[in-house]
Amino acid sequence: MDRPEFLAQRFEENRRALLGLAYRMLGSREEAEDAVQEAWLRIARIDAPEVRNLPGLLRTVTSRVCLDQLRSRRARPEECAGNLPAACAARTGAGPEQEAVEADSVSRALLIVLDTLSPAERVAFVLHDTFGVPFSEIAAVIGRTPTTAKKLASRARVKVRGPRTRRPVELARHREVVGAFLAAARSGDTQTIAACLAPDVVRTADAAALSGDRPARLRGVESVSREISWFGDAPDAEVAMVDGDVGLLVTPRGRPLLAARFSIADGRVAGYELIADPARLRGLGIRPLPDDLMPHHLTRRRPRVNRAERTE
Structure with a gap:
């Protein structure tokens, strides 16, 4: 096997790992693909008889490409127009490899x-x-x-x-309730949805989160349960930290479109607020769930790091 063929084979063996790296750095499937391809072009031009640590070199070159892109990136605001539930349900096409990269607990x-x-x-x-x-x-x-x-x-x-405004035990309980709320919405079953809600549940929303003639305030299980089923049509909805408490985040095309803040009482949703106004979204303290609040099967595995490399 000649050198170009050997390099191409090893590159393909490392492609998915490189895509995962670039996706975390750039936050975009398309930009990650471009960065990995550019890294391959740079590697292929290296005129060296052998590379002792090719995976390390591929990672380094890909990281430098991503760093260059981050430094030159300009604001490219993306807005979803029209009916909000329809915009949440929309998703750009992605190949199996790209979907796999996004699904790696990111x-x-x-x-x-x-x-x-x-x-x-x-x-x-x-x-x-x-x-x-x-x-x-x-x-x-x-x-x-x-x-x-x-x-x-x-x-x-x-x-x-980010900061935690609630005790860990309380956050864990809220995580269970909000997770059950999202699962119920995805089930589409009105009885399952109703079981997650307090009898006098109240839903409020800012103007940007409303479409058609939907009211800014809904009260009662029957009214609220009919509406929230559209959460189940949003493939980009996930449980996240919103202003220091457990909430929901909807991010079509990787951009925050909608956040939901919850009030929890007696193990049920007593109320929630939908926030879609861009200025308000920018002001929210959005954070990923800490590892101790992640469902067990989704807990991110932290890499082993030499003790001398750790940072407190």
Whole structure:
């Protein structure tokens, strides 16, 4: 097997891992595909007799491509027009490989928070906290010292975690209720939905979250349960932290479109507010669920990191 063929084969073996890396850094399937392809073009041009650590080189080059894209990225606001439930249900087409990359326990809420980081913070955090890359290697990617890379990852970690305004036990209970609410909405069964709601449940919404002649306020199980079934048609809905408590987030095309804040009483939803106004969404403290609130089968496995590399 000649060298070009060998490189191409090893690249294909590592493609999915590289796509996962680029997706976390860029938050877009399409941009991740472009970054990985650009990384391959750069690798293919390297005129070296052998590469001892090809996966590491592929990761480094892909990370540098992503860093370049993050630094040159300009604001590209995306808005969903028309009927809100229909916009939530819409989803751009994706191939099986791309869908698999997104399904690898990547919280969309995490991607939203990562968008608030500086390019260097984002790259340092993703490489270290998700892939366990040592800071000496990260430093070479971002052009900083290992100490600075460590500080950048630590700073990003604080921003990603955000504050908790409730006790862990209370948050865990809220996670169960909101998770059951979303599962019931997806079931489409009105009795299952009604079982999640308090008898005098109240739904409020800002103007941007309403379509047609839907009222800004609904009260009672019957009225509310008829409406929330459209949550089940939103494939991009997920449980996330919203302003320090457990809520719901809808993110078609990776952009926050709708958030829901909940009031919980006696193990049921006593009320919830739909927020879709762009200015209000930007002001919300959206965070991914902490690992201790993730369902067991979705808990993110943190990479093993050398104790000397850890950052408190």
